[in-house]
Amino acid sequence: MLKNPFKPTMGMTPPLLVGREDILDEVQFALDNGPGTHERVTVITGPRGIGKTVLLNAIEDLALQRGWVYFSETATKGFLPRLIGSAQAKITELAPKPKRKLTGLSISGAGGLDWENVEHTASPSSLRENLTRLLDLIDETDAKLRQETGLFITLDELHHLQRDEIIELATTVQHLIRESRNIALFMAGIPGSVKPLLGDNAGRNPITFLRRANRVTLGRVDTDFVREGLAVPVQNLGLRWDEDALDEAATACDGYPFMIQLVGQYSFAARQGDTITAASVRAGISRARTKLGQLVHEPALADLSEKDRVFLGFMAEDEEDSAVAEIADRMGVSAQYANNYRRRLIDAEMIEPTQRGRVKFALPYLREYLRENYS
Template sequence: MIAHRGSPEPSPFSPGYGRRPLVFGGHGVEIAELTEVFETADFGENQSVLISGLRGAGKTSMLAQLQDAARANGWLVISDDAGSGLMDRVMETTIPNLLNELAPDSGKRLTSLGIGQLSAQWESVERSRDVRPLLRRDLIALSTVLAERRPHSGILITIDEVSSGKARLRELSRFALEISHAIGEGANIMVVFAGIKVDLDALLEHDHTTFLRRSRELDFRRLTPAETRHVLAESIRIGGKTIDEDALDLLVSFSQGYPYLVQLAGDYAWRSSEASPTISLADARAAHGRAITAVERRVISRVFQDLSEMDQRFVQAMAVDFGRTKIADLVQRLGVSDQYVQVYKKRLIESGYVQADGRGHVSFSLPYLGDYVRSMASDRPDADGRGWDHHPPPSRTGRGQ
C-alpha cells in the first residue's frame, strides 16, 4: 500500500503580473517615509513621486503597497494606468464611485462645490453648470468633502505603465496639469507615476508637467544579495516550510536579485517540493532551468524586441563579451564614433538594461539579457556537435539546395 503525503500547501510566492508579494524586497526606508505621509498628511518632498525601473523590478507591487497604506489611513485611492481614455475613466467612473462610497447623503454639498461628473445615484440632484467639467474641480470637491469627514487624510493617485507614445503623453500631460491646479488650490493629493525611466523622462519634457520635474524619484533595479535572501527565506517561512541552506544559496545565486525572477524561483522550488516540509537542493535545481526559461520568454525577449534597431546592435555587440565590455571595443565592433556610442550607452543605462562598470566599461544590469542575445546568435548543435548548417532544409522540388 502506497502512503500518501499530505496535500501541498499553496505557494507563498507571487510571480504573476501586479500581484502583491508576500514579502516586499528592499525600499523599506522609502515605504516608511511615504506611509508617514498617509498618517500625518505632511507631504514634505512627497507630493509627487516618480517610480522608474526595469520590467519586473517591482514598480507595480510598490504602487500596491502605497495603495494599501493609504486606504488603511482613510485616504481615497485613484488607481489606473496610462492607457488611452485615462481622463474619462477617472472623471466618469472612478470619482463618482468614490463619492458614492464617501458621502451618499451629501448631494447638495457636492453640488455646491461644483462637482462635474455624477453617477446615477446623484442624477436626481438639481444642479446647473455653465462651464465644461474639469478634473481639477472634481478633485477639489472630493478633497473638500473628504477633509470634512476624515481630517488629515487625502487622495492618492497612482498611474502605472507610463508610455512615451505621443498621444498618451498629451493626455498624461493634461492629466498632470489638472492635478497640479487642484494641488495649487489646496487639495490634499499625492500623485505617483510609474514606468521605465526613458518614458518618465519623456513625460517630464512634455508641456504642462513642470510640477512633476520636482518630484521625488525612486529607481527600482535589483535587490541586494541580502535582500534577495530575506525575501526567499521569509516567504518560505511564512508559507510554512523550511529550506536547506544550499538550496537557498542556489536560489539567491541564479535569481540575481531581479524581483520577478526571485518570485519565479521561489514559486518553482516550492512546487517542486510538493508536500515535503523542506525545500531541498534538488528542488532548487529543478527550479533553476524553468525559472530562467520563463523569464527569458516572458520578459527578456520582449525587452529585446522593444529596443530600437541601434539599441539591439549595441547590446549584441556587448554580448560578445561574457562580462564587462570596453567602450572602445563597442566603437570598433559597431563601426561608429565614440560620441555615437555614448548616446546609446546613455539611453540604455537610463532604460535600466545596461550599467556603467568602471571607467570606460559597461555591463548588463538586466540579468540574462546577455545570455539571451548570445543564444539568438548561436547555432546550437545537436549531441553530435553538428548544427543546422549541416541540416539544410529540402527544396520545394525535392532535388536539394
Template sequence: MSAKVFGVGGEVDVVRSAAGSVAVPLDEALSDAADAATACGGGLVITVDELQLADRAELANLAAVLQQHVADHWPLVVAGAGLPSLRERDRTVTYLERGEWHELGLLEPADTREALVAPAADAGRPMDEAAADVLTRASGGYPYAVQVLGHHAWRASHGQERIGVVHACAALSAAQRDLSAGLYASRWNDASPKEREYLAALAHLPEGAGGGDVARELGQPTSGVSYLRDRLIKKGTLFPERGALRFLVPGMARWIREQADA
C-alpha cells in the same frame, strides 16, 4: 467574473454601456475624489506604474492639476514607478521634478535572500540556506526574477517539508524558460536591427564593459553608436553603472549568446 476555491465560489456579471459613459476631466475627477475623502476623514492614494510609457502631455496635465490645487490641501498622495530613464525624459515636467525621487535599483544580496526565505517560512515550508544561496545568485537582485525563482522553487518542492538545493536547481531551468519567453524575448523583439547588433556586441564582452568597448567591438567610433546606447537605456534594456553598461534583466547576456550560437 467568477472565482472558486475548494468547490465554493461565486460569479458576478458586470455590464457597462459605452453609449452612456462620459469622460470626466481629470481636474473634476480628482476634486470630487478629494472632497469625498475629506468628508470621510480619510485620504486618497493614487499609484501609477510604468510611468516611462506615459504620454508627456498626460504627465503635464497631471502635474498642472496637482500644482493648481496645492492651496486646497487635498488629502492626496501620488506615487509613481518607472524606469530610470523617466526622470531624464520628462525633465520638462518641472512640477513633478519637485517630488521625492527614490532610485531603487537592484536588490542587495541580503534583501534578495530575505525576499526568498521569509515568505517560504511564513507559508510553512522553510528554505535551506544552500537553496537560498543558489536562488539569490541566479536572480541577480532583479525583483521579478526573485519572484519567478521563488515561485518555481515552491512548486518543485510540493509535498516536501523544506525547499532544498534540488528544488532550487529545478527552479533555475523553469524560471529561465519563463524569463526567456517573457522579459528577454520582449526586449529583443522591441529592439531595431542596429540595437540588436549593439546588444549582441555587449553580450559577448566581459562584464563591466562600457560604451567605448561596445563601439570598438562593432568597429565604430563611440560617437557613431552612442545613439543606440541612449535608446536602449531609455527603453530600459540597459542601464549605466559606474562607467559600465549592464543589462537590466540578469541573464539576458547569456540568453543573447545562446541565441547567436543556436
C-alpha cells in the same frame, strides 16, 4: 496539497515584499506630513519586473489604512475620463443625499410615487471641478470625524503616448497642491516610456511639474533581502530550504525581484518532501530563466531599436562588463557613435555604467538570453 506560495505574475503582490522599506517610509511621511510635502508627487521608474506595480499596491494599502480615498489607474488611453468617472461615483457616495419632494402618484406603473429633487446641483464635468468637489467632501467628512485624510491617485505604466492626458492630470494636481489640498499622486513606468515626458521640451512646460516631482529609481534588492523573500514564505508553510540551496537560489536571483518569485516557485515545485534541496534549486533556476526570457527579455528587447539590440549582442560576447570602445570596434562604428547607444541603453535601463568607459547588463541573465537567441 500545499499551495505554492510564490507569485511570479506581473502586478501580483508577492508573499513577502522585500527591500522596499525605505520607500514605504517615505510614503508614510508624505501622507502624514500634510499638504506641500514634496514626496506627495512621486515618479517611480525602473526596468520591467523590478516591482513597480506591486510597490504601488503596497503604497495604496498605506493610503487605505489611513482612510484616504484612492483611485488606481493605468495610463492607457482614456484614463482621464475614467478618473473623472471614479471621482463622480465617489462624490455621489459621499455627498449628503438631496431632499426630495413628492410631486404626484403615477397610476400607470406599479403605483409608484413621483419624486423631484429639491436641491439639484449640476454635476461638474472637468477633472479639476470633480476633484475639487471631492476634496471638499473629504474635508467635510474629516471635520466630522476629526481626522485628516485626502485623495490618493496612482497612475501605473506611465507612457509618453498618453502625454496630453498626463499633462492635464499633472496640471490639475499642481493647481490643487497650490491650493494646499490633501492630494497625492504616485506614478510609475519604465524609464524608456517616462523619460520623454520629463525631458526638456521647450513650449510644453506643464511637464516641468513632473520633472520637479520626487523621483524614485527602483533597483535591485540586497542579497539578504532576497534570501528573506525566498525563505520566509517557505518557512511559513512549515517547510525548509537546505542552507546551500538557499544560497544558490539567492545568488541566481541577482537582486531581481521577479526572479525571487520565479526561482522560488520552480524550486518549491521541485522540492523533495519537505525540503528544497540544491537539486530542486538547479531545476528551478533553469525553468525560471526560460520564463524570464519570455516575460522580460523578449519584451524589453522589442522596445529597442535594431541598432541598440546589435550593441547588446556584441556586449554579450564578453564574460564580464564591456569596454564601450571595444564594442565600437566590433560594431565598426566610431567611439562617439557607440556612446550614443551607450547613453540610450542606460536611459532604457538595459545596461549600467561600471567604471569609466565600461558598462554591464542591468537585467539578470540578459547576456545568456542574447547568446541563446541573438547570435
